[in-house]
Amino acid sequence: NAGVTQTPKFQVLKTGQSMTLQCAQDMNHEYMSWYRQDPGMGLRLIHYSVGAGITDQGEVPNGYNVSRSTTEDFPLRLLSAAPSQTSVYFCASSGQGSNHYNSPLHFGNGTRLTVT
């Protein structure tokens, strides 16, 4: 199993450009999510999905779109890149837990995005 695969690893964009960060998982996990990591702020949730065809906003959704057409894939789209979106982006997946035990997140290797 490859786990969670993210592409690209690095990306430089100019302000106003658009792009899609790819994420795929081969663990048949129901839940997938996107986080951004900025210094001193931990990881903040952008969007998440509880299954194919179902997505919802997280803490910092503005400027990002997602879709989940299959269980395996959860791409993140930046519609019009801004310097404030310079960050490290992590995709994660997890399975269903039971009672109050939550299945742990499995993270991809991340995408380092710079917007100039």
Place this chain on the structure above:
Amino acid sequence: GQQVMQIPQYQHVQEGEDFTTYCNSSTTLSNIQWYKQRPGGHPVFLIQLVKSGEVKKQKRLTFQFGEAKKNSSLHITATQTTDVGTYFCAEAGGTSYGKLTFGQGTILTVHP
């Protein structure tokens, strides 16, 4: 939403010294997960605590969940250079759906 405060932000230790990072919340936490992120890497799950007062150990790492379920700690005994990285706590709520609220993280540096 739930806020989890983590301290300290940075910790520099000599190899062999102990290290502790703390997570605090003003409200009761359903559970707490701990992750480690090596420099340049991605977060990796360490452990989950669910019960009030729970203590779990993984070799030199000891994880505690407070009696009131409002705080948690990770203690590393006799740090090694392999312990370098950022340690995050995260709260998932009753049913997470992959939605975790992360603390700000503690960056640990170990000097040989």
